[in-house]
Amino acid sequence: MEEKSNFFKNAQDVARLIPFGRVSSYGAIAKYLGSSNSARMVGWAMNASKGMNVPAHRVVNRKGLLTGIKHFSSPTEMQLLLEKEGVNVHAHQIQNFDELFWDPNVELEL
Template structure:
């Protein structure tokens, strides 16, 4: 495949970001997902960082609950983008998600995997 064909078939970054926002809007309050789970659901396994980049831009979109997305271990790795070191944790705790030492408590039970959750609907 030529570079021109690859470029034409590659999804546009802005569309990927919009797809990320659409999935994140589906995460129920009190649950969390991970960057990698969202990337896999969107057919972009290995693009967890791109999901993070998309969410950095979503902080100005009030309808995208970016605080509900953490790393694969439940750590609040994106907290530096929330304006204060504790804002992400505060938003999660307001939804009933316990956080201790920048880690979601009981992460496995609270993890919302779009591949599993959305295929069941």
């Protein structure tokens, strides 16, 4: 285990770089890592980041749907955290996802 996997470490790092009141998607992070088709691994990294200072609640799928909400301690924890940051979430889905969307490829401009 350890942090030998750059993919996991990178995914967690990018998730940690997500600014306040902003959200990102697995595919965007996966693409930033170089593998847009490895979005699933990003979810795994979030799961492994549980317990760390990684705002996994700011990471959602391409549709802005809180797919990983069930993996949280509480099904409302993720939504509450997002609402606390000023993100409008309805039915486990981000409303202004297009505006709140934070793309590491664009913001970080690699």
